[in-house]
Amino acid sequence: MASVRTINLSSPWLDEREEELVADVLRSGRLSLGPTIDRFEEAFAEVVGAPYAAAVSSGTAGLHLLCVVAGVGPGDEVITSPYSFVASANCAVYEGATPVFADIDPKTLNLSPAAVEAAITERTRAVVAVDIYGYPCELDELRALCEAHGIALIDDACEALGARYKGATVGSHGPSAVFAFYPNKQMTTGEGGMITTHSEREWRLLRSLRNQGRADSGGWLEHARLGFNYRLDDIGAAIGLGQLEKLDAILEARATVAARYGKLLADIPELDLPCADDTDHERSWFVYVVTLAEGVDREAVIALLTERGVQSARYLPCIHLQAYMQERFGYRVGLCPVAESVASRTLAIPFHARLAEDDQAYVADALRDALVRRAP
Numbered sequence: 001m002a003s004v005r006t007i008n009l010s011s012p013w014l015d016e017r018e019e020e021l022v023a024d025v026l027r028s029g030r031l032s033l034g035p036t037i038d039r040f041e042e043a044f045a046e047v048v049g050a051p052y053a054a055a056v057s058s059g060t061a062g063l064h065l066l067c068v069v070a071g072v073g074p075g076d077e078v079i080t081s082p083y084s085f086v087a088s089a090n091c092a093v094y095e096g097a098t099p100v101f102a103d104i105d106p107k108t109l110n111l112s113p114a115a116v117e118a119a120i121t122e123r124t125r126a127v128v129a130v131d132i133y134g135y136p137c138e139l140d141e142l143r144a145l146c147e148a149h150g151i152a153l154i155d156d157a158c159e160a161l162g163a164r165y166k167g168a169t170v171g172s173h174g175p176s177a178v179f180a181f182y183p184n185k186q187m188t189t190g191e192g193g194m195i196t197t198h199s200e201r202e203w204r205l206l207r208s209l210r211n212q213g214r215a216d217s218g219g220w221l222e223h224a225r226l227g228f229n230y231r232l233d234d235i236g237a238a239i240g241l242g243q244l245e246k247l248d249a250i251l252e253a254r255a256t257v258a259a260r261y262g263k264l265l266a267d268i269p270e271l272d273l274p275c276a277d278d279t280d281h282e283r284s285w286f287v288y289v290v291t292l293a294e295g296v297d298r299e300a301v302i303a304l305l306t307e308r309g310v311q312s313a314r315y316l317p318c319i320h321l322q323a324y325m326q327e328r329f330g331y332r333v334g335l336c337p338v339a340e341s342v343a344s345r346t347l348a349i350p351f352h353a354r355l356a357e358d359d360q361a362y363v364a365d366a367l368r369d370a371l372v373r374r375a376p
């Protein structure tokens with residue numbers, strides 16, 4: 001009987017440095033909108049290569065605020081990827097708009113620019129492009145399309161901190177981008193997110209919108225506009241500062257773990273591995289998602305992995321097929337065939353910066369074994 005261990009899907013890399021920075025904030029008594037937020041924003045903007053960064057309470061909050069800034073409202077359509085986390089579409093729904101799903105490229109799993117072009121109508125107000133699993137989307141093609149049609153482009157880079165497109169960091173190119181810091185992400189603040197922008201005017205507006213619409217000048221109970229409580233607190237910002245200090249090491253370790261999986265899993269015929277980098281696209285490793293061959297029983301594979309203590313997850317279900325999307329917008333199977341096929345076959349396996357080599361070998365062995373038993 002094979003040995004059993006427990007191997008978690010993800011795990012943040014936190015140590016004494018974050019504890020120290022959090023303790024400093026606690027001792028300072030400035031728990032919200034204190035100086036640590038400013039330091040975190042400045043350091044983050046520099047890492048990404050964008051002139052301005054505004055910290056928010058989550059990636060979802062950041063996407064919502066960029067929809068507000070883009071003027072998304074009732075009657076508008078916002079195009080996004082069906083193969084993403086629900087927030088990529090919900091940000092438009094919050095403002096009363098209709099999410100429109102364009103199909104994805106089967107190799108990169110990112111939005112197909114041709115499908116986006118075909119989905120543009122007179123009502124399209126914005127495109128929310130996603131860098132899925134940390135692989136940069138076709139930014140230049142999407143930007144050209146959006147410019148030609150006078151629509152906003154929002155980069156949902158929640159999974160892509162540190163990724164590079166055409167040699168430059170995602171977030172440095174221009175479209176405003178949103179990053180997320182949930183604990184499974186490349187770096188964490190517990191809950192939290194960051195918007196990067198190249199416009200000072202937009203940055204000031206974002207800081208007002210996240211803070212209940214307060215203006216730069218004016219009192220705490222004066223509100224220049226309708227805003228939200230989407231503030232990140234200083235404790236989260238302190239954790240974020242500690243994470244930024246070791247971000248290079250985190251990203252390098254994640255890339256090493258991914259490369260090891262690449263070798264361990266290369267010869268399994270029932271698996272497609274994440275697509276490789278090329279000159280224009282350099283992935284920042286967020287999760288390790290394999291695609292099972294057609295006909296493999298994914299549920300049985302998951303059950304066999306679970307028996308061996310290996311966590312896995314059905315990353316990602318199609319957004320348009322979520323119950324509330326079907327109910328509200330009438331979407332059905334067949335709308336985005338590529339995304340639907342991929343979504344029924346993809347599986348995230350344990351992945352984080354400090355996943356031990358022998359744990360990876362164990363995961364690979366468990367997966368190989370499950371596939372031998374459950375291939376068609």
Ligand SMILES: Cc1ncc(COP(=O)(O)O)c(C=O)c1O
Binds near residue numbers: 087130192
């Ligand atoms: C692609 C994508 N967009 C948006 C989000 C939302 O981020 P958060 O969970 O911080 O709201 C996530 C996080 O899971 C994500 O992966």
